[in-house]
Amino acid sequence: MFDTQSPFLPAGVPDSVSIAEDRLRLAIISGALAPGERLSEVGICKDYGVGRGVVRTALARLAHSGFVSSQPRSGWKVTPITAIGLREIILGRRQLEPLLADVELPPEEFRRLETLSDMHAAMAAAHTAGLDEQIVLARRYERQLKHLLAMHLRAPLITGWLENLWDKSERYVGFLEAKGGRKLPLTDWSVFIDAKRSGHAPAAREYLIEVCEIFAQFTQARFLEADVAAIEIAPKKSKAPAVDFSAAASSRNQTNPKRMS
Known part of the structure; x- marks a missing residue:
């Protein structure tokens, strides 16, 4: 989720519903609200100091974005x-993110893009030097850079889809990094900047495609590792007796003679 306090973003006064929605979204993305966790409207009202109507509207918006769900007699739950x-995130990003290569920025906006790229590179270098906390700042500048490009697509619907995909990407990366300890590699946005500066849109598009593939490869590999780890742990918790599958198959074949053919 991009930094709403950044001086590079336009100023605005959000309404109470938007504030509650943003706080809940950030809590979900950061993992403060865990996957599958049940949400209490009353609890959120107390925590955020807002009314029930505000909370319900904020949750309805988050449900539309795919961050929470509502089930009859079960209330709200984090997705x-x-x-x-x-898979939906990967496919969505592969289809939409390359469109940013065709964005035309006015000179002052392109300078902002360059500044964000330089700041991202500085934080990435600090992270490489062993300052792990700088990866958070690097990713924040990267998100602001992509947000700036998305705001100039002149297609509000696609901009909204991209922002939502990036929020979900951040959530999945945070969850998988916490599980396995490995970090998603930082990318070098100067490659994209140089391509845009020279007017070489195909090279800029190739860079964005590569960014999507780095995300896909990292998350799919970490997801598989987490899934395998869960499978390895599961038998230790199971107290079910062993099953003689050969005997069970023989019994089924005797019941259904067609299986013998």
């Missing part, structure tokens, strides 16, 4: 982390 959810 779980799933392989299907990851």
